[in-house]
Amino acid sequence: xxxxxxxxxxxxxxxxxxxxxxxxxxxxxxxxxxxxxxxxxxxxxxxxxxxxxxxxxxxxxxxxxxxxxxxxxxxxxxxxxxxxxxxxxxxxxxxxxxxxxxxxxxxxxxxxxxxxxxxxxxxxxxxxxxxxxxxxxxxxxxxxxxxxxxxxxxxxxxxxxxxxxxxxxxxxxxxxxxxxxxxxxxxxxxxxxxxxxxxxxxxxxxxxxxxxxxxxxxxxxxxxxxxxxxxxxxxxxxxxxxxxxxxxxxxxxxxxxxxxxxxxxxxxxxxxxxxxxxxxxxxxxxxxxxxxxxxxxxxxxxxxxxxxxxxxxxxxxxxxxxxxxxxxxxxxxxxxxxxxxxxxxxxxxxxxxxxxxxxxxxxxxxxxxxxxxxxxxxxxxxxxxxxxxxxxxxxxxxxxxxxxxxxxxxxxxxxxxxxxxxxxxxxxxxxxxxxxxxxxxxxxxxxxxxxxxxxxxxxxxxxxxx
Numbered sequence: 372x373x374x375x376x377x378x379x380x381x382x383x384x385x386x387x388x389x390x391x392x393x394x395x396x397x398x399x400x401x402x403x404x405x406x407x408x409x410x411x412x413x414x415x416x417x418x419x420x421x422x423x424x425x426x427x428x429x430x431x432x433x434x435x436x437x438x439x440x441x442x443x444x445x446x447x448x449x450x451x452x453x454x455x456x457x458x459x460x461x462x463x464x465x466x467x468x469x470x471x472x473x474x475x476x477x478x479x480x481x482x483x484x485x486x487x488x489x490x491x492x493x494x495x496x497x498x499x500x501x502x503x504x505x506x507x508x509x510x511x512x513x514x515x516x517x518x519x520x521x522x523x524x525x526x527x528x529x530x531x532x533x534x535x536x537x538x539x540x541x542x543x544x545x546x547x548x549x550x551x552x553x554x555x556x557x558x559x560x561x562x563x564x565x566x567x568x569x570x571x572x573x574x575x576x577x578x579x580x581x582x583x584x585x586x587x588x589x590x591x592x593x594x595x596x597x598x599x600x601x602x603x604x605x606x607x608x609x610x611x612x613x614x615x616x617x618x619x620x621x622x623x624x625x626x627x628x629x630x631x632x633x634x635x636x637x638x639x640x641x642x643x644x645x646x647x648x649x650x651x652x653x654x655x656x657x658x659x660x661x662x663x664x665x666x667x668x669x670x671x672x673x674x675x676x677x678x679x680x681x682x683x684x685x686x687x688x689x690x691x692x693x694x695x696x697x698x699x700x701x702x703x704x705x706x707x708x709x710x711x712x713x714x715x716x717x718x719x720x721x722x723x724x725x726x727x728x729x730x731x732x733x734x735x736x737x738x739x740x741x742x743x744x745x746x747x748x749x750x751x752x753x754x755x756x757x758x759x760x761x762x763x764x765x766x767x768x769x770x771x772x773x774x775x776x777x778x779x780x781x782x783x784x785x786x787x788x789x790x791x792x793x794x795x796x797x798x799x800x801x802x803x804x805x806x807x808x809x810x811x812x813x814x815x816x817x818x819x820x821x822x823x824x825x826x827x828x829x830x831x832x833x834x835x836x837x
Contacts, residue, residue, distance in 0.1 A: 408600060409522070409600070409602055410601070411425055411598070412424070412425060417593060420798075423558055426521050428448065430457040435559060436555075439599065439680050441679060442563075443563025444567040445563045445569045446544070446562045446563050446570075447512070447545065447546045448559055449548055449560060450545035450546060451486065451548050453545070458485055459517070461473070463490045463491060464476075471568070471569055472567070474511055486513060491513050493511040496545070496546035496561070497561075500554060512545040512547060516543075518540055543569075563642075566643070572807070573809070579602060582603065584601075584807065585601045585602070585806075585807050585809075586607060586804065586806040587805045588607070588609070588820075589800050589801045590826070591826065592826070598832075607806075609825045610826065618820070619804065619817055620750075620817075623812060624813055624814050625645040627667050627672045628640050629788045630643070641672065645667060646744065648742045648743065651742060651743070653741075655739075656702070659694060665793075675792060676792065679796060679797075680796075683798055684775060685774070686776050686777075686794040687793055689779060691792060699740070700712060708736065710727060713770050716772050719760065719772035719773060725761060725768065726769075728771050733756055735755035735758075735759040737755045756819055756821055758773060759771040759774060774799070802819055802821055804827070
């Protein structure tokens with residue numbers, strides 16, 4: 372059962388305390404941390420290809436499965452059956468309301484439930500897998516504060532320790548059961564890791580005085596999870612004690628000035644993560660393409676390269692897709708590969724008989740695809756383990772397909788904001804270590820860690836919580 376409403380004086384004290392915590396807390400890099408950094412297994416759902424983390428919400432705390440949305444603005448959870456003794460709504464017309472960036476104010480909802488309140492702040496829980504979510508009459512829901520915790524990282528940087536509840540509460544959005552359409556079974560919300568003030572890593576940094584860093588190592592294993600880290604620069608020790616922070620090269624994280632909540636007379640920056648790809652190479656040769664597509668248009672935010680856990684495979688604008696696939700087919704047909712294309716397997720257009728492709732620890736032996744960043748010596752190399760997808764053909768042999776798709780013509784996320792030219796999807800990030808440095812606004816990336824004799828499934832988590 373939800374707690375009854377607080378008396379007015381205590382209510383205002385409660386929320387102005389949170390304003391103080393969020394707005395006046397010391398800069399994370401200059402403050403001492405309150406506790407060990409946070410870590411969560413990242414499990415890939417085999418049917419939806421979505422990545423799922425586990426957090427602990429409510430009082431008493433309960434494990435909660437959340438879709439890992441790399442560019443999401445905040446986290447939200449279905450509150451239709453949310454029971455907690457400690458949740459509170461955020462009242463409108465307060466400093467915290469302004470800080471959160473509430474969309475509107477819910478009025479005259481008198482029921483004592485998380486999804487109802489009078490004069491309370493509302494947010495917009497968005498499900499990228501439900502095409503009807505933007506038209507849903509329940510697209511807005513109250514914002515709450517409540518307890519939030521995750522597993523913690525011990526001082527060796529290699530073992531997920533015991534969970535501990537946060538001494539402060541986190542801000543998140545409620546949602547309704549309808550908002551869960553298209554999400555993996557058992558998932559009850561979405562964990563936003565984007566650039567907003569109330570994304571999970573930014574809130575954790577502010578509350579716990581963590582360094583403003585988080586890292587992802589998505590697993591390429593069908594059964595074993597990868598890991599997500601919040602609030603630490605490293606070390607990040609995986610199988611055989613390998614610290615993957617030692618293998619990183621860095622490129623700037625770019626700000627797209629036109630996000631999905633922009634309007635013609637009001638531009639709002641995107642909360643998603645963009646990087647500056649300057650050219651693409653296949654088998655060492657630069658692919659001829661319209662490079663203007665690789666830059667972000669300051670007028671409508673179109674173009675550029677976005678990182679996303681929403682799309683399972685990297686999407687390329689049609690002209691880029693055509694140029695890259697043609698270069699790949701040509702290189703694959705040459706020595707030393709000598710590969711002849713087979714019948715396509717949707718959604719892929721370039722496939723080869725699996726029996727004809729040699730395999731090493733880096734995956735299938737095929738032409739490497741290189742994303743050249745802001746300098747020619749800063750390169751994200753995509754080898755066969757991340758470029759080729761195995762597809763079982765009905766009544767025929769298995770094929771290995773180039774795991775890139777034509778973005779084509781698709782619904783716009785906003786009528787006022789353009790689409791990126793490249794969206795790097797989850798499959799291309801698997802068994803790659805990615806560190807998001809939100810203090811210096813840069814991305815550290817490793818390319819495939821398989822070449823270092825480890826993988827993202829080799830991180831050792833505690834067997835159980837204490």
